[in-house]
Amino acid sequence: MGGPPDGSPSGGAALRVRGLVKRYGPRTAVDGMDLDVTAGGVTALLGPNGAGKTTTVECCLGLRRPDGGSVRVLGREVAGAVPDADHRSAVGAMLQDGGLPTSARPLRLLRHLARLHAAPRDVDALAERLGVPAFAGTSVRRLSGGQRQRLALAAALVGRPRLLFLDEPTAGLDPAARLVVWELVREAVGEGAGVLLTTHDLDEAERLADHVVIVDGGRAIAAGAPGELVAGASASVRFTASPGLDLAPLRQALSEEVAVAEPSPGSYVVSGAVDPQVVAGVTSWCAQRGVMPQALSVGRPSLEEVFLDLTGRRLR
Ligand SMILES: Nc1ncnc2c1ncn2[C@@H]1O[C@H](COP(=O)(O)OP(=O)(O)OP(=O)(O)O)[C@@H](O)[C@H]1O
Structure with a gap:
């Protein structure tokens, strides 16, 4: 309808x-x-x-x-x-x-x-x-x-x-x-x-x-x-780890169709064309650096995440 x-x-x-x-x-x-x-x-x-x-x-x-x-x-x-x-x-x-x-x-x-x-x-x-x-x-x-x-x-x-x-x-x-x-x-x-x-x-x-x-x-x-x-938001891999990780090597390791960001300190999001290769790329990058990804999740964001992505995480 x-x-x-x-x-x-x-x-x-x-x-x-x-x-x-x-x-x-x-x-x-x-x-x-x-x-x-x-x-x-x-x-x-x-x-x-x-x-x-x-x-x-x-x-x-x-x-x-x-x-x-x-x-x-x-x-x-x-x-x-x-x-x-x-x-x-x-x-x-x-x-x-x-x-x-x-x-x-x-x-x-x-x-x-x-x-x-x-x-x-x-x-x-x-x-x-x-x-x-x-x-x-x-x-x-x-x-x-x-x-x-x-x-x-x-x-x-x-x-x-x-x-x-x-x-x-x-x-x-x-x-x-x-x-x-x-x-x-x-x-x-x-x-x-x-x-x-x-x-x-x-x-x-x-x-x-x-x-x-x-x-x-x-x-x-x-x-x-x-x-x-x-549903309109793209699928993503999300995890938390210590803040300020150098994301440049991860970007290089993944396809150009995904974006890698740290929208708030220690909270990481890989979004875009997320497929099993991307998930494997993220976890193997973490393993190589001895980083334990906490609260690792894959899929559509929650309404809360959509809200924060749209309105930003900084208090005004
Ligand atoms: N009586 C008022 N006089 C002057 N500015 C006001 C007044 N009431 C609200 N504002 C300003 O208008 C803007 C919108 O306020 P409003 O209360 O509508 O927001 P809100 O979305 O309901 O916020 P909250 O989630 O905190 O309740 C704010 O910048 C607020 O400071």
């Missing part, structure tokens, strides 16, 4: 962003961003710190006014517009700062939010799954970080939004809570919601997302299904 002619994923569009620009004074935080979320699909927005992910989400939610471009939420242009009640009730968001009233009590807050929606989820069942009863009477300001996040997810889901923004939903959650969050997201998607997921957890992106957008410098630098992004 092919996608629409503009290259976006197939299925109804829950969110369509084109050429989004947002500046903070002289700094351009978002610089011509394109992205799509389909109804019943999860798009993961991946990118290094400061890449412009949160700013993009905030523009989509109407929390920041874009300087350019178009944002269509559930078919309606919202860039620069004040969201109306219909629009607000169709969109759910779990943001990093929570945005929950600090003096509210969790269960009462969820019941209140449920009343604002036409067809809310069963509050008790949702609260139970996220373990809210254990801290139902504690005010939001006294909750632990993880409890606040679980409550924020419940608050985002309670109105059955058709488009859901999740900004690092499982960062700092314990493993059991992480699994529950993933389950709830999958269920919402199964009911037809579109999800824009911002995460630094590439395992989470691979598990949940059917579409991945890698962002750097405020724009999308790669997009596709996780499997496509990985």
Whole structure:
């Protein structure tokens, strides 16, 4: 099944962003961003710190006014517009700062939010799954970080939004809570919601997302299904050893169709037309020099390696 002619994923569009620009004074935080979320699909927005992910989400939610471009939420242009009640009730968001009233009590807050929606989820069942009863009477300001996040997810889901923004939903959650969050997201998607997921957890992106957008410098630098992004990268031999090995003899020993690099100290990658001869060439070069290659692997890179290759390994 092919996608629409503009290259976006197939299925109804829950969110369509084109050429989004947002500046903070002289700094351009978002610089011509394109992205799509389909109804019943999860798009993961991946990118290094400061890449412009949160700013993009905030523009989509109407929390920041874009300087350019178009944002269509559930078919309606919202860039620069004040969201109306219909629009607000169709969109759910779990943001990093929570945005929950600090003096509210969790269960009462969820019941209140449920009343604002036409067809809310069963509050008790949702609260139970996220373990809210254990801290139902504690005010939001006294909750632990993880409890606040679980409550924020419940608050985002309670109105059955058709488009859901999740900004690092499982960062700092314990493993059991992480699994529950993933389950709830999958269920919402199964009911037809579109999800824009911002995460630094590439395992989470691979598990949940059917579409991945890698962002750097405020724009999308790669997009596709996780499997496509990985398949598009060339096969490689990777190993770690002491840093600063002289790679010139290895380059000479291998065919010209492969590239040899040390992208970070002590981490070596041989990529290109990798075949059994290349693997043998690498291991015999190591043997000749008395180098023990650690964590030697051959094959397609993981999504994490694709991400690091595209965005670089240096902190900015
Ligand atoms: N309110 C603000 N005023 C000025 N600059 C800002 C503001 N918010 C963000 N920025 C800058 O805009 C750029 C993008 O920030 P943003 O928070 O969107 O990145 P991000 O991809 O969400 O990062 P992270 O992964 O760290 O959450 C950064 O350079 C940041 O310093």
